[in-house]
Amino acid sequence: MPSNDPDLELERRVGQRLRVGLPVATLFAATAVTAVYSVGPGLLALAAGTLLGAITLLWASVRSLTTDGMVLETDNDYEVSDDALDRKARALRAIKDLETEHAFGKLADDDYAKLLVDYRDDAKNALRDLDVSLQARRKQAEQFIRAHLDKGAPRKPKPTKPASVASVGSTKRTVCPGCSASNETDARFCKGCGLALRAKESTDAS
Amino acid sequence: MWRTFPAFGTTLILCIMVAASYTFAVALAAARTRNPRPLVSARLAAYGTSALITTAVVCLAYAFVSHDFRLRYVAHYSDRSMSLPYLFTSLWGGQDGSLLWWLFLLALYIAACVRWLGKRYVELQPYVIATLMALVVFFCVLMAFSANPFATSVAGAKADGEGLNPLLQNFYMIIHPPSLYVGFVGCSVPFAFAIAGLASGKLDSEWIVASRKWTLFAWLFLAIGNTLGMLWAYEELGWGGYWAWDPVENAALMPLITASAYVHSMMIQERRGLFKVWNITLVSLTFLLTIFGTFLTRSGAISSVHSFAQSSIGTYFIGFLILAFVVTMSLTLYRWPELRGLAPSRKLRVAALVVGWAMAVTCVPGAITISRLPYSLGVRVALITVAVGACVFLGVEVVFRRLTAGLTVESQRPRFESFFSREFTFLLNNWGLVALLSFVLIATTFPMISEATTGEKVSVGPPYYNAWVQPIGLLVFFLMGIGTLFGWKKTSPSALRKAFLTPVVAFVATATLHLAFGSRIGFPAIVPSDPLYAGLLGRSLAAFNAITPLLGISLCVFNAVIVIQEFVFLLRARTVARERTPALYWWLGVLPGLAHLLLNLPGASRRRYGGYLVHFGIVLMFLGFTGKSWNLDSEIALAPGQHASLGHYIVEYIGPRVEMDETKRMAFADLRALSHGKEVGRLSPAKFTYRRAPNSPTTEVAMLHTLRDDLYLVVGSIDPQTKMASLQIHVNPLVSWIWLGCLLLILGSVVCLWPELARVRAWVPTRRLALEGTPDAV
Numbered sequence: 001m002p003s004n005d006p007d008l009e010l011e012r013r014v015g016q017r018l019r020v021g022l023p024v025a026t027l028f029a030a031t032a033v034t035a036v037y038s039v040g041p042g043l044l045a046l047a048a049g050t051l052l053g054a055i056t057l058l059w060a061s062v063r064s065l066t067t068d069g070m071v072l073e074t075d076n077d078y079e080v081s082d083d084a085l086d087r088k089a090r091a092l093r094a095i096k097d098l099e100t101e102h103a104f105g106k107l108a109d110d111d112y113a114k115l116l117v118d119y120r121d122d123a124k125n126a127l128r129d130l131d132v133s134l135q136a137r138r139k140q141a142e143q144f145i146r147a148h149l150d151k152g153a154p155r156k157p158k159p160t161k162p163a164s165v166a167s168v169g170s171t172k173r174t175v176c177p178g179c180s181a182s183n184e185t186d187a188r189f190c191k192g193c194g195l196a197l198r199a200k201e202s203t204d205a206s
Numbered sequence: 207m208w209r210t211f212p213a214f215g216t217t218l219i220l221c222i223m224v225a226a227s228y229t230f231a232v233a234l235a236a237a238r239t240r241n242p243r244p245l246v247s248a249r250l251a252a253y254g255t256s257a258l259i260t261t262a263v264v265c266l267a268y269a270f271v272s273h274d275f276r277l278r279y280v281a282h283y284s285d286r287s288m289s290l291p292y293l294f295t296s297l298w299g300g301q302d303g304s305l306l307w308w309l310f311l312l313a314l315y316i317a318a319c320v321r322w323l324g325k326r327y328v329e330l331q332p333y334v335i336a337t338l339m340a341l342v343v344f345f346c347v348l349m350a351f352s353a354n355p356f357a358t359s360v361a362g363a364k365a366d367g368e369g370l371n372p373l374l375q376n377f378y379m380i381i382h383p384p385s386l387y388v389g390f391v392g393c394s395v396p397f398a399f400a401i402a403g404l405a406s407g408k409l410d411s412e413w414i415v416a417s418r419k420w421t422l423f424a425w426l427f428l429a430i431g432n433t434l435g436m437l438w439a440y441e442e443l444g445w446g447g448y449w450a451w452d453p454v455e456n457a458a459l460m461p462l463i464t465a466s467a468y469v470h471s472m473m474i475q476e477r478r479g480l481f482k483v484w485n486i487t488l489v490s491l492t493f494l495l496t497i498f499g500t501f502l503t504r505s506g507a508i509s510s511v512h513s514f515a516q517s518s519i520g521t522y523f524i525g526f527l528i529l530a531f532v533v534t535m536s537l538t539l540y541r542w543p544e545l546r547g548l549a550p551s552r553k554l555r556v557a558a559l560v561v562g563w564a565m566a567v568t569c570v571p572g573a574i575t576i577s578r579l580p581y582s583l584g585v586r587v588a589l590i591t592v593a594v595g596a597c598v599f600l601g602v603e604v605v606f607r608r609l610t611a612g613l614t615v616e617s618q619r620p621r622f623e624s625f626f627s628r629e630f631t632f633l634l635n636n637w638g639l640v641a642l643l644s645f646v647l648i649a650t651t652f653p654m655i656s657e658a659t660t661g662e663k664v665s666v667g668p669p670y671y672n673a674w675v676q677p678i679g680l681l682v683f684f685l686m687g688i689g690t691l692f693g694w695k696k697t698s699p700s701a702l703r704k705a706f707l708t709p710v711v712a713f714v715a716t717a718t719l720h721l722a723f724g725s726r727i728g729f730p731a732i733v734p735s736d737p738l739y740a741g742l743l744g745r746s747l748a749a750f751n752a753i754t755p756l757l758g759i760s761l762c763v764f765n766a767v768i769v770i771q772e773f774v775f776l777l778r779a780r781t782v783a784r785e786r787t788p789a790l791y792w793w794l795g796v797l798p799g800l801a802h803l804l805l806n807l808p809g810a811s812r813r814r815y816g817g818y819l820v821h822f823g824i825v826l827m828f829l830g831f832t833g834k835s836w837n838l839d840s841e842i843a844l845a846p847g848q849h850a851s852l853g854h855y856i857v858e859y860i861g862p863r864v865e866m867d868e869t870k871r872m873a874f875a876d877l878r879a880l881s882h883g884k885e886v887g888r889l890s891p892a893k894f895t896y897r898r899a900p901n902s903p904t905t906e907v908a909m910l911h912t913l914r915d916d917l918y919l920v921v922g923s924i925d926p927q928t929k930m931a932s933l934q935i936h937v938n939p940l941v942s943w944i945w946l947g948c949l950l951l952i953l954g955s956v957v958c959l960w961p962e963l964a965r966v967r968a969w970v971p972t973r974r975l976a977l978e979g980t981p982d983a984v
Contacts, residue, residue: 043268050261057254065247097694106693
């Protein structure tokens with residue numbers, strides 16, 4: 001937060017220096033005093049340092065409430081949680097568990113297939129809700145991505161042949177023609193290389 | 207030394223109180239305004255309060271190091287002859303200092319937690335800070351008005367202090383209280399998250415995920431603290447055992463039981479959104495039990511070996527306990543709609559608050575009144591059950607339904623997929639742990655309960671604990687293994703048959719071998735004991751306890767095989783997924799290979815297998831506990847040259863020896879231990895008489911540790927004329943396995959707590975381990 005007030009500017013600079021300088025100076029002083037004198041005076045030096053730190057921090061707290069004074073922490077960039085994010089995480093976690101239990105032979109193929117569909121639906125719904133809640137920032141996000149791609153990030157290869165559907169174990173899978181990764185049958189993009197697996201269509205896949 | 211130092215210390219405590227109150231207010235303002243600036247201010251103030259608390263602790267340490275005997279606490283718990291490490295130990299050696307030490311650990315937790323929270327969990331953060339600050343204020347009030355470590359002696363400064371209790375001057379006492387305190391204080395952080403969840407209404411799994419590592423950390427230190435307490439009792443108290451069901455030991459055990467239940471049930475909320483009320487209850491109970499434990503230690507309400515810690519501050523703790531309970535219960539009732547997946551409405555909240563509190567204030571006094579009626583115990587228990595049942599029925603089915611008429615009160619929350627799932631076995635395990643807690647809680651507070659109901663103080667002795675805890679403990683132990691065999695969501699019958707086959711075969715084979723050969727190797731499968739009660743109950747308990755050794759050993763093998771089987775499944779899955787630990791690590795020994803395997807697993811799997819390691823540690827600890835069934839004890843007086851035999855040991859008394867140092871007189875009895883005709887060691891149990899406490903000599907145990915058993919020698923007295931020594935000889939089988947189990951438990955917990963590696967690195971094994979498909983392609 002830029003400010004034209006030189007006093008505030010000075011206070012902010014002092015705050016930034018004290019952030020690192022005070023703990024280092026305190027530890028150094030306490031060690032040096034202990035080495036030269038004894039443990040007792042060393043402890044006093046430590047107490048003095050922590051007291052100074054406490055005063056600085058409490059002062060910074062009061063100032064950051066009232067003005068743009070001493071800044072030890074900025075107040076931007078706070079993450080905001082979203083209910084849909086939580087539901088997405090839980091559904092993905094459930095799918096992960098199902099896959100692990102299935103891989104370890106604790107879950108029968110039929111149950112696995114049935115439960116997987118349920119949890120994939122949950123995850124899709126959560127992702128859809130997330131998309132809706134993030135709609136306002138979509139353009140901004142697309143700009144970021146475009147800027148990143150323009151910087152020289154490798155382009156995704158164009159599909160050269162249609163993706164094939166293969167049966168792996170008991171579940172049907174789609175094999176990516178680009179990298180041979182095994183994908184879900186309703187996947188629109190390969191999870192290995194990001195290749196488009198099928199043309200854009202009005203499916204419910206995200 | 208400056209003259210106003212004691213006043214400076216007291217002022218510091220008052221300043222902490224003011225700073226914490228300010229932080230509390232700013233944090234609440236941040237929560238209310240949802241403006242980041244007050245939150246930044248609250249975070250800074252929380253750091254500042256922590257720094258101020260650190261200053262106070264360092265000042266007290268300075269007072270000890272500089273022998274400032276003007277301070278009553280310093281004069282009481284230290285003297286000029288004490289070495290520097292013990293002077294620091296004195297910081298928590300007595301009550302006033304241990305409260306400041308508690309506050310200091312809380313300050314460390316606060317600073318670490320605020321730092322860790324960073325810019326995440328903005329809705330929870332202000333309430334987390336406010337809850338922790340409320341705790342700081344409580345401890346400051348306690349110190350400022352009742353237990354000030356900077357208070358001065360009325361009689362003025364002494365020339366020398368009284369010194370620390372000799373019992374507390376040993377290595378385990380340096381590390382046992384701090385580790386237990388780290389566990390106790392650590393329980394405040396998950397509690398603060400639970401309160402934050404309740405206060406903010408964010409009752410999905412966010413608070414659970416946020417507090418997970420803090421919970422595991424607190425759980426680990428509770429476990430370490432309890433084990434170190436056992437070690438201290440075993441090595442220092444010299445009565446031959448490690449656990450005496452002392453009220454203070456129980457007070458430390460109870461939060462560990464609820465925390466163990468919680469670390470399992472939180473997984474279900476995280477995965478399925480179930481058990482929301484249950485998790486809040488367990489976290490709150492764990493925290494309240496830490497406060498209750500401190501109340502037990504400090505109030506002197508129940509007599510204990512920890513009597514050196516008694517004082518009048520118990521009333522403060524009971525007051526705080528009631529306040530914390532009222533706040534938690536009110537918030538839980540207020541958030542009842544969110545917790546039960548109902549549409550929130552004012553009417554529903556009011557109904558939940560009214561019915562909940564009405565039931566609480568009716569049931570508790572009602573139950574106490576009935577318990578005082580002049581009927582037999584059975585009739586009174588039946589009456590209480592009927593009365594409480596009727597009260598709950600009336601409250602829920604009549605009053606609640608009437609108050610919520612017209613509202614949908616059918617819960618929308620998710621349900622169990624199947625009873626054959628890990629979720630359900632976890633629920634059973636939770637019930638088992640709560641049953642164990644209920645027994646320990648009732649038995650510990652029985653003197654208070656009996657005094658309130660019959661006017662007579664009746665204590666529950668160790669034989670009663672042992673008789674009841676063995677069946678409950680073995681049930682929980684059995685459920686621990688069973689839970690691992692089931693998969694999440696639903697387990698197919700064929701998979702269950704496959705999973706159970708090897709462990710059950712191992713169980714049956716062990717039981718058969720034990721029955722056949724147990725007696726020959728000195729570990730009989732059945733050890734009969736006298737019934738504690740007359741009638742069927744006493745006979746049933748005695749019969750069960752007689753087969754405890756058989757069940758204990760067989761269940762240990764059952765559980766060990768289950769854990770090994772899980773690791774075999776993992777290795778197989780990794781082999782299929784072409785994800786192998788380099789052979790070099792395995793050649794270097796099992797540990798590097800295991801470490802590589804575990805630490806390269808993705809977060810969720812790592813916690814799972816870390817948990818299995820913890821289970822294996824618990825198996826080893828149970829092996830040690832089972833060994834108690836075969837303890838051999840003997841008391842004998844020996845003249846030099848004479849010997850005594852116990853089990854496979856022969857103990858030969860060589861003669862007495864006396865040594866002196868600056869602080870104490872040490873009288874040793876030198877002994878030679880032989881096993882099967884061969885000398886296995888020389889032992890010198892002793893009596894130390896400290897100059898400062900000539901009337902209370904301490905017992906110094908001498909021990910010979912082996913994996914099979916410990917030879918444990920205690921000298922009662924040595925006659926200076928005849929040189930006769932009266933000795934207690936104990937042979938304690940399998941005790942070393944308890945300490946080994948604890949080491950494995952620590953190792954497993956560290957695996958669970960291991961920080962997440964770079965996301966990219968973590969994803970590689972995740973993708974491969976899943977064999978086919980990952981959820982990110984949804």
